[in-house]
Amino acid sequence: MSVSVHINSIEKKFEKVEALKKLSLNIEEGELFGFIGPDGSGKTTLFRLITSLLIPDGGNIKVGELDSETDFREIRKITGYMPGRFSLYHDLSVEENLNFYASIFNTTLKKNYHLIKDVYEQIEPFKKRKAGALSGGMKQKLALSCALIHKPELLILDEPTTGVDAVSRKEFWELLKKMQKTGITILVSTPYMDEASLCDRVALMQKGSLLALDSPENIVKKYDGDLWQLSSSNMHTIIADLSEVGSGIKNIFRFGEKVHITSNGLNLEEVKSVITEELKSKGHNNIIVEAAKPQIEDCFLDLMEEN
Amino acid sequence: MExxxxxxxxxxxxxxGSFVANDNLNFTVRKGEIFGFLGANGAGKTTAIKILSGLSKPTSGKVIVAGCNVKxxxxxxxxxxxxMSQRFSLYDxxxxxxxxxxxxxxxxxxxKEIKLKTDHLLRKLDMVENKDVLLKKLPLGWKQKLAFSVAVMHDPAVVFLDEPTGGVDPITRRQFWEMIYEKSLEGTTIFVTTHYMDEAEYCERVSIMAEGKIEALDTPANLKKQFKVETMDDVFVKIARKES
Known part of the structure; x- marks a missing residue:
């Protein structure tokens, strides 16, 4: 069982700060949907509104047919929520935490063991350990188990991979993909741009607004600038050394081992000559300029600049 | 060289107790180098950083940092x-x-030094107008840049950065790295941990820890060659998952 989510021009203010600015979007049944954006973009506020923990200042949210303000009791029964900050009981053991959450939802660990098996198996050897004494990765798995114990139709995960190493992040996403196949709607937020490609669709968020809403493939396809990548003998000063390059070069950003630059109506040869001349005058060698394929992060940077 | x-x-x-958190680590870091200290959660990075910064004592072995024996x-x-840590220690x-x-x-x-340094850093950060603002009123990206400036205001020989860029937008993250480069060119050694694999590429050399040991240490380019992969992400996965 899964459920759709409809967000209609939702507004939320905290004192003078507009956390969400008339945001609208629809999430379909069974979708794995990603909210990608930095701290302060409104991801957590939106999740708290969907889970009925906050009341909007304007607009409304429907989870299936349920309204987040009036039907909050029903919404809470079908929603599993894993907040960004570990919120289970530190002084209860792994097993006690799970039994507690199961009993809140009138079920038992035994009855619903199959739902959490894939996740819980990995921490089961430590089931007598107090939750407060678990490592970060194990806490995350316990929190996910607790969020799944009542067979929710909608699973909401607030930055589950923040501060998690690259390998554990991969494993976590494999787990989410597997869970999605059981027919549950999953909303997940992350500050890591590379995780966008693992979602069916994503919302790129910035300061309470949507920068883009589409499948990761389409977001990349819609990138409408000329993008080039370059490298040289001296990558440590390259950004500073290009700070005065003019004539048609728009943005210059470091991207891993390369630098990505965007330009206005220049072809590869023209970009090459502008860049090579500038860098040679600053003592760089082995200057390589070539066409680049945009990634989600290029799109995000581009959209940020536009706004 | 020495x-x-x-x-x-x-x-x-x-x-x-019987748990070996750091298992025979051997490495050196040059003056002014940007050194990436990577590893999976629980691999022993934090333990090693605590020892290098004098907060914890080694069980055995020799550790010299900035001419001081940490023991x-x-x-x-x-x-x-x-x-500077991910939970930066400035006062809100x-x-x-x-x-x-x-x-x-x-x-x-x-x-006098404090006044000179403060004026200089405020101008550099473009925060002169905000000098009397409470820290809690500032956006996260500003706080991070400020935390870095405070961590280097006494011109230390080495600065330890423990996941300094978590949570900020991609532009701010890059501006932060420009500050790091600038400081390293002045001769300060940068010892940094991160979970962003593109940031591993920004380091001159990178070490990757797994289960208490340093499993690889070289320039990002050489590590990719050594493990026959295209990205640092793949290098990391190979080491941390012990596939080879």
């Missing part, structure tokens, strides 16, 4: 290093200027 090494680690072991010169060491209920004054005082700078 005196150029600002960090020298030889045969470092750290045990907690019995921890106090002298602390004057020569800076530290003090203003920008008060934070500078407080940390300058802790590092033993004179009132």
């Amino acid at each position: 005196e150029n090494n600002i960090i020298v680690v030889e045969g470092l072991y750290k045990k907690f 019995h010169e921890a106090n002298k060491l602390k004057k020569n290093i800076g530290y 209920d003090m203003t920008v200027k008060e934070n500078f004054r407080f940390y300058g005082g802790i590092y033993g700078l004179s009132a």
Whole structure:
């Protein structure tokens, strides 16, 4: 069982700060949907509104047919929520935490063991350990188990991979993909741009607004600038050394081992000559300029600049 | 070459009971180098950083940082290093200027030095107008840049950055790295941990830890060659998952 989510021009203010600015979007049944954006973009506020923990200042949210303000009791029964900050009981053991959450939802660990098996198996050897004494990765798995114990139709995960190493992040996403196949709607937020490609669709968020809403493939396809990548003998000063390059070069950003630059109506040869001349005058060698394929992060940077 | 090494680690072991957190670490870091210290959660990075910064003592082995032996010169060491963690240690209920004054005082700078440094850093950060604003009113990206500036205001030989860029937008993250480059060109050694694999590429050399040991240490380009993969992400996965 899964459920759709409809967000209609939702507004939320905290004192003078507009956390969400008339945001609208629809999430379909069974979708794995990603909210990608930095701290302060409104991801957590939106999740708290969907889970009925906050009341909007304007607009409304429907989870299936349920309204987040009036039907909050029903919404809470079908929603599993894993907040960004570990919120289970530190002084209860792994097993006690799970039994507690199961009993809140009138079920038992035994009855619903199959739902959490894939996740819980990995921490089961430590089931007598107090939750407060678990490592970060194990806490995350316990929190996910607790969020799944009542067979929710909608699973909401607030930055589950923040501060998690690259390998554990991969494993976590494999787990989410597997869970999605059981027919549950999953909303997940992350500050890591590379995780966008693992979602069916994503919302790129910035300061309470949507920068883009589409499948990761389409977001990349819609990138409408000329993008080039370059490298040289001296990558440590390259950004500073290009700070005065003019004539048609728009943005210059470091991207891993390369630098990505965007330009206005220049072809590869023209970009090459502008860049090579500038860098040679600053003592760089082995200057390589070539066409680049945009990634989600290029799109995000581009959209940020536009706004 | 020897005196150029600002960090020298030889045969470092750290045990907690029967658990070996650091298992015979050996490496050196040059003056002014940007050194990436990577590894999976629980691989032993935090334990090693605590030892390098004088907060914890090694069980055995020799560790020299900024000319100080961490075992019995921890106090002298602390004057020569800076530290910034993901939960930066600035005070939310003090203003920008008060934070500078407080940390300058802790590092033993004179009132005059503190004033000069504060003016200089405020101008550089473009925060002169915000000097009397409480820290909690500032956006996360500004706080991070400020935390870095405070960590290096006493011109330490080494600065330890523990996941300094978590949570900020991609532009701010890049501006932060420009600050790091600038400081390294002035001769400060940068010792940094991160979970962003593109940031691993920004380091001159990178070490990757797994289960208490350093499993790889080289330039990003050489590591990719060594493991026959295209990205640092793949290098990391190969080491941390022990596939080879």
